[in-house]
Amino acid sequence: MSAVVQVTQGGPKSFTPTEVILGGKLVEGRDNGRIGLAAANSLRVLGVSITDGQSPDTAQGGTTFDSIGRPVINAMPIPTVVSVAYSGTEVKVEYSAAAKFGEHLVSTGLGKVGPAGADPDPRTIVGKCTQPAGVAANAVGLIRIA
Template identity: 55%
Template sequence: MPGTPQVTKTGPRTYTPADNELIVGGHLVEARAGGRIGVAAAASTKVLGVAIGDASAPEDQVLTPTTIGGRPVLNAVVPATEVAVVYGGVETAVEYAAAAAFGDLLVAASNGRVTPAGATPDARTIVGRCTAPAGVSGAGVYGLTRVS
């Protein structure tokens, strides 16, 4: 058998958000149709990793000016249409949906956040481990996570 080319060695990998998806850095993303990504749903088994930047779908870009006071006004800051996603043992800040202790296994919560897995998690839903030395105090807090 001839050699097989290596596609990605350590990541991150870049993806395009699905139509009507706004990706926020520090949130989990999951695979969607057509090779695109979206914000991970609670208990998702399709989590690819953690977005390390913000992005929106190319279809959602507003590139036509709005007329204000008879003058065309266009937002000069166009959001990115691709985002890097880290995975496979990388440690990064992720938004938590609930308090977590140092070492807790984590699963996807709603809106791309993570939450402790509990006593008997479905192994397919584990997305990482809390590596914040003091744990994470509660919802809406970003804390260190080693992404699976």
């Protein structure tokens, strides 16, 4: 097929979230065309969020009121778009279990990763631990996204 328009080159790519997503979390595609925190052993992982964001459906307006009723305007609302790093990118992510340098990783739920174990479904591999000293449980470390 000739004259195909390239969509992205290297990323990241931005998506609209279905929920609050913080940077450094594994995200997956959802049926409504949005993203959410990746579930355990997800087959729909898109990558790792590198920015914070919230659903535009739950975003609060820019005006609230102080204790005596004066309007307080929020100059920095939470974004309603999240940037996601993917395929071949090396970023920091939250680990739910300890992982060794070079180990394959899978989604363990709530946007975290952990070791894949001896015989994982290859479709669930999301990357490799690239933190030279490995990563402790409930710590943040490097991943090379698959």
